[in-house]
């Protein structure tokens with residue numbers, strides 16, 4: 001039996017992972033620590049509430065005292081660290097929160113793990129990172145491997161790169177049993193509708209413009225979120241301490257292809273008088289916009305036997321269905337109304 005601390009478990013990937021882990025490992029204890037920023041929504045984990053093996057703690061990963069208390073109280077032996085500021089555009093307009101959470105927050109967790117886990121070799125700290133730390137590829141370049149140089153271009157990716165370096169240093173210097181995963185773009189249920197795929201789905205249904213940055217030719221490598229969860233599970237269970245594992249879907253698409261795929265799917269599922277393509281609007285590009293990301297997942301495939309299970313077309317259709325069926329969730333997270341839910345549910349509860 002393991003005792004997990006999942007940071008950022010009320011966010012998109014952390015929430016999917018929490019749900020996945022509790023399904024696959026019902027014997028484990030799971031503690032979710034989340035600050036419930038604009039991106040964290042406890043409603044996404046509502047169905048787990050009655051499960052006694054689960055505990056939610058509303059708190060900040062930068063609060064070292066709280067983190068240490070949790071480690072000791074819960075006898076934590078696995079950390080899966082998702083908590084972050086994750087949106088590139090927000091990092092351009094307001095980088096402070098990214099430096100604080102992504103760098104100082106990771107540092108705080110590492111310091112607590114170092115202090116509490118002294119001499120223990122039955123523990124693991126998995127740091128969830130991104131392919132954006134490797135910078136941008138040209139069309140003809142080979143995909144990123146674990147030895148690609150770090151060349152972050154946005155405040156977001158620079159803050160994630162800094163956190164990756166700290167994680168590495170804690171292995172080399174202190175022997176802390178860390179693992180790092182660098183993953184490509186995720187899509188699927190519960191993604192905050194500021195990211196391309198949910199934003200386009202909801203704008204299309206609401207008759208709003210579908211904003212495509214620049215010429216729409218930038219390329220991302222898409223992975224269904226549950227495949228990211230199985231990748232993290234494989235690394236947490238069988239990865240080698242101190243190693244880095246790239247995780248990716250091998251599904252490279254230009255942004256305009258993504259938007260057109262979504263429009264075609266929506267035209268079929270929710271036909272309107274005009275094709276949703278009519279709503280596509282090319283807009284000013286993102287400053288420092290990375291041209292292409294692509295992941296070489298050869299290491300995790302060869303060493304840990306991981307492979308993505310979901311093909312892109314099925315995954316996109318499932319995702320559209322999820323957003324169609326969860327319009328309430330979308331309205332509440334966009335309006336901030338979900339915070340009332342937290343107040344009602346948790347204001348009487350202590351940490």
Ligand code: NAD
Pocket residue numbers: 007008009010011012013014033034035036037038039040041059060061062081082083084085086087101105128129130131160182183184185186187192
């Ligand atoms: P998200 O923005 O949906 O969720 C982030 C969660 O972290 C939220 O619940 C938020 O409340 C919480 N959080 C933020 N600051 C906190 C703090 N100081 N203390 C405690 N909790 C805090 O993010 P996501 O898309 O689920 O990404 C999760 C992780 O995966 C991030 O580390 C991100 O860098 C990484 N990642 C994301 C993608 C992607 O495509 N979304 C791809 C690769 C890696």
Ligand code: DAU
Pocket residue numbers: 086087088089129130131132183184185186194195196197199211212213214218219220255286293
């Ligand atoms: O590669 C992994 C990264 O993927 C993660 O580390 C980040 O946390 C995650 O947000 C994501 O970053 P991107 O910047 O690639 O994702 P986003 O959904 O913001 O944008 C995807 C692409 O679509 C990107 O090239 C910018 C473009 N875009 C985005 C938005 C929101 C548009 O053209 N229009 C838009 O409105």
